[in-house]
Amino acid sequence: MHQQTDVLVLGGAGVDTIVHVPELPLPFADSYMIRPAIETRAGQSGDFVALGLHALGLRTHHLDVIGDDHEGDLVRALHRDRGIPLTEAPLPGGTKRAVNLVGPDGRRLSLYDAARSQESDRFEEATVRELVSAARHAHVVITHPCVFTLPVLREAGVSVSTDLHNWDGADTYHEPFALQADHVFLSTTALTDPERTMRDIAGRGRARTVVATAGADGSYLLYDGELTHTPAVTPPAPVVDSNGAGDAFASGFLLGLLNGEHPLRCALYGTVAGAHACTVPSTRTEAIGLEELLARVAEVERAGGAGDRKITGATTPAATSTPTALPGGLR
Numbered sequence: 001m002h003q004q005t006d007v008l009v010l011g012g013a014g015v016d017t018i019v020h021v022p023e024l025p026l027p028f029a030d031s032y033m034i035r036p037a038i039e040t041r042a043g044q045s046g047d048f049v050a051l052g053l054h055a056l057g058l059r060t061h062h063l064d065v066i067g068d069d070h071e072g073d074l075v076r077a078l079h080r081d082r083g084i085p086l087t088e089a090p091l092p093g094g095t096k097r098a099v100n101l102v103g104p105d106g107r108r109l110s111l112y113d114a115a116r117s118q119e120s121d122r123f124e125e126a127t128v129r130e131l132v133s134a135a136r137h138a139h140v141v142i143t144h145p146c147v148f149t150l151p152v153l154r155e156a157g158v159s160v161s162t163d164l165h166n167w168d169g170a171d172t173y174h175e176p177f178a179l180q181a182d183h184v185f186l187s188t189t190a191l192t193d194p195e196r197t198m199r200d201i202a203g204r205g206r207a208r209t210v211v212a213t214a215g216a217d218g219s220y221l222l223y224d225g226e227l228t229h230t231p232a233v234t235p236p237a238p239v240v241d242s243n244g245a246g247d248a249f250a251s252g253f254l255l256g257l258l259n260g261e262h263p264l265r266c267a268l269y270g271t272v273a274g275a276h277a278c279t280v281p282s283t284r285t286e287a288i289g290l291e292e293l294l295a296r297v298a299e300v301e302r303a304g305g306a307g308d309r310k311i312t313g314a315t316t317p318a319a320t321s322t323p324t325a326l327p328g329g330l331r
Contacts, residue, residue: 005085005135006058006258008158010128010149012046012141013064013086014096015071016110016243018282024103039283042074044096045163046141048244048285052251052273053139054084055287058258061085063131065121065145071095078285087131089123091116096143102282106239117144125152132156137258139163139250142177150180159183159257163250166190169197179205183257185250188214198222209263211253211270213246219271223263230267233300237279248277248287255293272296 017040021032043051050062062079066072066088072095079086093116101109121144128149132138138153140146140162153160162177164186178184184207188194191212198210202222210222218232252273256266276288276296288296 004059005061005131006137007050007053007060007254008131008135008138009046009050009053009060009062010123010138010140011064011143011146012044012049013042013062013066013075013088014044014047014098015040015042015074016044016097016282017099019099019101020282021101021103024101024107024109026101036283040071040074041283041285042071042078043244043285044098045165045247046143047075047078048247048287049139049141049163049251050079050084051082051285052248052277052287053254054082055289056251056255056273056293057290058255061087061131061135063087063089063123063128064141064143065089065091065117065123067091067093067095067116069094071097087127089121089127091121093118093121100243100282102241102243106241106278108241108243108282110243119144121145123149128152129156132158137161137254139254140177140181142174147176150176154180161185161250161254161257163246165246167197169193169200178207182206182208183253184210185246185253186210186212187246188212188217188220194220195222195227198227209266211249211267213249213270213274215242215245219249219267221263221267228264228267230264230271233271233275233296235275235279236296239278241280241282242278243282244280244285245274245277249274251287252293255290268297268300269293272300 050060053060096116097113099111137159159182161183162181164174166187166189167174168190178201194212201210212220219230221228249270253266253270256269280286
């Protein structure tokens with residue numbers, strides 16, 4: 001039996017190569033001279049969620065398929081050095097990897113190597129059952145082969161969250177994750193009508209909360225039929241990279257969720273954690289700690305910057321009732 005854990009993170013382990021470019025999109029040229037140096041480090045979505053949860057004091061265990069290669073060793077070392085338990089299944093195609101182009105304003109373009117996973121890749125069901133039996137919650141990354149764990153997680157009775165990232169609301173690959181999770185995160189980046197997509201997820205699936213992050217525009221929470229907006233907060237230092245901000249948001253939100261906070265307060269936790277992540281250079285993997293997060297949340301609340309705004313739905317004490325036209329199709 002594994003030690004009791006708060007969150008089992010499934011999937012999303014890998015390695016990124018970070019390339020700082022003069023602008024995005026990058027104009028065509030035969031070559032570019034790149035500074036600072038191009039670096040490769042462990043850390044993709046599941047790694048960042050696990051790191052974020054661990055830094056916030058939650059007992060975290062990570063499960064994924066990993067290759068017997070140098071990149072896999074980087075992932076193993078990251079977890080070993082941070083004290084995060086890692087259970088791995090073999091990935092014959094090699095550890096997942098990507099190239100991140102990072103612009104001067106912190107925006108990034110990720111190029112994922114899709115050739116590493118094969119349709120036949122699977123976790124041992126017995127391993128998933130053993131790990132989830134010791135967990136309070138499971139966060140499922142949308143990487144292959146995590147979709148096959150969803151029925152097992154549901155049978156185990158744990159709450160489940162997932163991050164659909166830049167889903168367009170139509171790609172069928174994402175649907176099982178969207179419809180079988182209790183708490184769904186996604187970005188507004190590829191959505192023409194975020195509210196419609198959020199309500200569709202909640203209406204057709206199991207989601208009790210749906211959160212759409214919108215970068216500098218903050219985030220939108222759908223809970224109990226009501227859509228509210230949480231403004232962005234000022235980062236504690238200059239923004240250098242947006243990579244990992246969504247994973248940090250999810251970690252902060254889940255901290256609040258597992259501590260019994262109202263979803264609106266969970267969204268504030270996520271907002272503060274995501275803002276902090278934008279100040280961390282893409283070649284590093286630091287995450288905000290619990291003491292700093294709570295201090296920053298208290299600071300935002302004292303300054304009156306935590307004013308969630310009701311957009312549609314029933315009134316709650318934490319939201320105002322003034323309908324507001326919002327960007328990105330939310331209204």
